[in-house]
Amino acid sequence: MKSAVDIARDVNAGASAVEELERSLASIRSRNDELNVFLHVDEEGAYAAARRVDEIVAAGGSAGPLAGVPVALKDNLCTLGVPTTCSSKILDGWRPPYNATVVDRLRAAGAVPVGKTNLDEFAMGSSTENSAFGPTRNPLDPARVPGGSSGGSAAAVAANMTPLSLGSDTGGSIRQPAALCGLVGVKPTYGSVSRYGLIAFASSLDQIGPFAKTVADAALALEVIGGYDPKDSTSLNETAPQLLATLDSGVAGRRVGLVRELVEGSDDDVTRSVDRAAAVLRDAGATVVELSIPELTLGLSAYYLIAPAEASSNLARYDGVRYGLRVDAEDVAAMNEATRTAGFGAEVKRRIMLGTYALSAGYYDAYYGQALKVRTQMIAAFARAYADVDLLLGATTPSVAFAFGSKTNDPMAMYLNDVFTIPTNLSGEAAISVPFGTGEADLPVGVQLLGPGRSEPTLFAAARVLEVAEGR
Amino acid sequence: MSNVLRREDVAKVATLARLTLSDEELDLYTEQLSKVLQHAQDMNQLDLTGVAPTAHPFGLKNVVRADVVTPSLDHDAVMAMAPDAEDGRFAVPRIVGEAP
Numbered sequence: 194m195k196s197a198v199d200i201a202r203d204v205n206a207g208a209s210a211v212e213e214l215e216r217s218l219a220s221i222r223s224r225n226d227e228l229n230v231f232l233h234v235d236e237e238g239a240y241a242a243a244r245r246v247d248e249i250v251a252a253g254g255s256a257g258p259l260a261g262v263p264v265a266l267k268d269n270l271c272t273l274g275v276p277t278t279c280s281s282k283i284l285d286g287w288r289p290p291y292n293a294t295v296v297d298r299l300r301a302a303g304a305v306p307v308g309k310t311n312l313d314e315f316a317m318g319s320s321t322e323n324s325a326f327g328p329t330r331n332p333l334d335p336a337r338v339p340g341g342s343s344g345g346s347a348a349a350v351a352a353n354m355t356p357l358s359l360g361s362d363t364g365g366s367i368r369q370p371a372a373l374c375g376l377v378g379v380k381p382t383y384g385s386v387s388r389y390g391l392i393a394f395a396s397s398l399d400q401i402g403p404f405a406k407t408v409a410d411a412a413l414a415l416e417v418i419g420g421y422d423p424k425d426s427t428s429l430n431e432t433a434p435q436l437l438a439t440l441d442s443g444v445a446g447r448r449v450g451l452v453r454e455l456v457e458g459s460d461d462d463v464t465r466s467v468d469r470a471a472a473v474l475r476d477a478g479a480t481v482v483e484l485s486i487p488e489l490t491l492g493l494s495a496y497y498l499i500a501p502a503e504a505s506s507n508l509a510r511y512d513g514v515r516y517g518l519r520v521d522a523e524d525v526a527a528m529n530e531a532t533r534t535a536g537f538g539a540e541v542k543r544r545i546m547l548g549t550y551a552l553s554a555g556y557y558d559a560y561y562g563q564a565l566k567v568r569t570q571m572i573a574a575f576a577r578a579y580a581d582v583d584l585l586l587g588a589t590t591p592s593v594a595f596a597f598g599s600k601t602n603d604p605m606a607m608y609l610n611d612v613f614t615i616p617t618n619l620s621g622e623a624a625i626s627v628p629f630g631t632g633e634a635d636l637p638v639g640v641q642l643l644g645p646g647r648s649e650p651t652l653f654a655a656a657r658v659l660e661v662a663e664g665r
Numbered sequence: 666m667s668n669v670l671r672r673e674d675v676a677k678v679a680t681l682a683r684l685t686l687s688d689e690e691l692d693l694y695t696e697q698l699s700k701v702l703q704h705a706q707d708m709n710q711l712d713l714t715g716v717a718p719t720a721h722p723f724g725l726k727n728v729v730r731a732d733v734v735t736p737s738l739d740h741d742a743v744m745a746m747a748p749d750a751e752d753g754r755f756a757v758p759r760i761v762g763e764a765p
Contacts, residue, residue, distance in 0.1 A: 290742040383722045397721045426728045427721075494705040505682060512683075514755050519748035525757045526683075534685040542684055546675065547698055549682040563708045565718030570711075572719060605700050621722020646723075 194220070194353040197262045197410040201303065210246040210261030214239055214305055217263035221307070221354045228330045230348045232268050234308035235275050239263070242305045249303075257303030259417055264299055265349035265358035268309035269316055270401070271390035272296055279392050280324035281314045283536025284517040293390025294425070295359060295401050295418040302417040307355060310345025314538045315508065316366055316394045318342050319610040322601055323540040331374060333636060337594040340370030343404070347374040350404045357414050358404045363394050364496055365589075365614025367402045368626035372589035372639020375628040376404050377411045377656065380614070382646045383621035384429035386415070387422030395503035396427075398496075398618040407665065408627065408657045412436035415649065434649050442654045445478030448582040449655070454489040455587020455613050455641065462632025463588045470629050470640045471586060473662040474655065482582065488574035491567050492616040497608055498551045498564040499619070504541075505548030511536060543604065572620045579645045584655055588613050589626040589639035613641060622646050627656045629663060668699035 194216070195203070204210050218236065225231050246256040266272065269279045271289035273296075278284045292300075299306060313323035321329040321344030331339040332352035339348045343360025347370035350358050360367040362380040371378025379402040386401045393399065403414035419433030451471050456464055471481045513519035513532030520531040537545070551560040578585060590610060600607040617624040623646065626639040640659065644652045675695045679686045686694065740753065749756040 287746055290738050290746065423728075423730070427723075427725065429723075491708055491711075494708050497701055498705055513748060514757055515743075516746045517748070521758065523758060524762065525760045528758050530683045530685055533683050537684070542682075542686075542690075543694060543697060545682045545684065546678050546694055547701060550670075550674070550678045550698065550702075553678065553681065559709070560702070560705060562718060563713065564705075565720055566713040566716040567708050567711070569716050569719040570713070572722070604697050605704060608701070619722075 194356055196407055197259060197356045197405065197413055200262045200356065201258055201260045204246060204261030204303070205250060205255055207250060208261070210243040210305060211240065213261050214243040214263055214307070217307055217355055220352065224332070224352050224354070227335065228332055228348055228352060229327050230310055230329055230345050230352060230354060231265070231308045232278060232280065232311050232326055232345070233276050235306065238275060239305050239307045242300060246303050246305065257301065258413060259299060260303035262304045262357055263307045263355040264304045265308060265310050265346055265355045266296065266306055267312055267343050267346045267358070267360045269312060269361060269392040270296060270359060271392065272306065272309065275309065277309065277392070279315050280312045280326055281536065281538065281541070282325045282518060283511045283532070287517045289390070291390060294387035294422045296390065298418050304417070310349055310358065312345055313342035314541050315392070315504070316342040316361055316363055317504070317540050317544050319365070319369055319607050320600070321345065322597065323538060325538055328597065331594050333375060334594065334634065337596050338373065340373035340594065342366040344370050346404050347371055347376055347378070350374070350376055350406060356406065357410055359401055359418070360404060361391055361399055361401050362618065363398045364500060364618050365611040367404065368589050368614050368624060368639070368641060369610060371404055371626045372628070372637070373594040375637030376406060377408050377628070378402065378404050378626045379411050379415060380617055380624045381415060381419065381649060382429070382623045384427050385431070385433070385647070386419050387425040387428050389422055389424035393507040395500040396507060397503060398500060408653055408660050409437065409440060412440055412653050434647070436650055436653045439650045439654055440657050443477055444474050444655050444658050447479040447584060447651070447655065449474050449479045449481045450484040450578055450582040450585045451481055452489070452585050452587045453483065453485045454487065455585065459588045459591045460593070460632065463590070463592060463638050466630040466632070466638040467586065467588050467640050470659055473659060474586070477658045481586070484578060484582070484585070486574050486578055488571045489616045492571060492619055493608065493612050495564040495567040495571070496611070496615040496619060497547070498560050499568065501544040501548030502551045502561050503548070505545045505552065508541070508545055568619050571616055575616070575620045575622065575645070583644065583651055584648070585643040587641050587643070589641040593632045593634070593636035593638060617643055623648050623652055625652050625656050627659050629659050668695055669702040670695050670699045
């Protein structure tokens, strides 16, 4: 499949967006039954969008920077009139009365949203095994997970169904599946992409970002979806960063910190890739220093109290009153409880329970309060590191894609998958995962570059250096 | 290792969260949530006296704007998604019980 950059260039020069869409739909049809990537394909809406793009170009206009690019959307992004489930039975039958801001921006840029992708229910998970509609399979090895929670959006790009997709990253839910599927995945600076219309999991951590095969495609997508939105009160009042203009600016003169705590405990194949990435950046003119940031190891504990606490509050809205599932009962309290009990899956219930406990009287200070203080210390530790270096380097995940069922019955083992990605969500800063080398069974390994808030131009340029070294 | 949580703690939390749990789920969650809380004990090794809590990465500031009416979601489109509605309002089962 062509890159998004190439498709948009060709469509703006007169190539058919409808034909590009037909290629995308054909590859969805050929593998969706096997891989369970899309929960809903909106053929009618996609054809209408593609035809509109072709009409604009035929009339002599420019259809935008993503003209005719088929895009897959994680099914926690609201789409007007198109089913949006969060992979949960509790949103059964719901068709949002509005578009997420990112969806409006994609459409305005000429992109063609083709459908909604599978996720761990309410984005809670690291394997897409927690979906109420069955797991998504990794297109590179269908016996293994694609990662999660944005597993469907990662699989859509890895299986050449669309060149671009959007996911959301609360503790690694874009970067981890990107690593496991051999893709570029970005967790942008908190507030740089509007969360309006992203169904909330943990509001102080959630951020929307792109999946792509190339760093340039990810940059293009982020330029389109980023920037101030008055509908999101946490939106930074800034324009989206221009990333493509400086994509090939390299890393000469940059200082990069190779962080021990972001590699420790990884499999050997992953460690080798990170070391090799450090060597490539050094050869390209960066100074690479080894660092230790001990505070990062506490991120997992803080995250698994903060995220469930916020989730228990955010998910209180699913009460059977205004939308989605209702299980009838004789009074309203019984109806609320019957609806939630029938509508939520096991992992969502587990996290609601954990969060409710962490916020409850008598335990608040010991758990949630303590986690918020650890968060302060982590932000300070990152700031100390960034006083000395421009970027940090580590692994994205401790291993390559793992087999179905291998961590399903032990939540703590599953949570440990996010140990390298969580700190960036807690600090609200930016990070990118880039495929770099292969490991066990020839599966891709992801390395992670981290930077302070608003460091995306530097991060993308460094990611591009790694990509070039891989011959892409 | 004994569990950090007791079964009755989990049952109480389920009530607060408006979830009904089976006996098996109560046992399972008691064990699994205890493991997560056990892991979180590493934070209690730290001396965090005087450290301010951070609930939000950049600090939330109130957003103000001119008091101008702008279009909002279409009322009928919103109500069309309700499980039950009556006269343009959400309908629910009874809220107040009858006197015994």
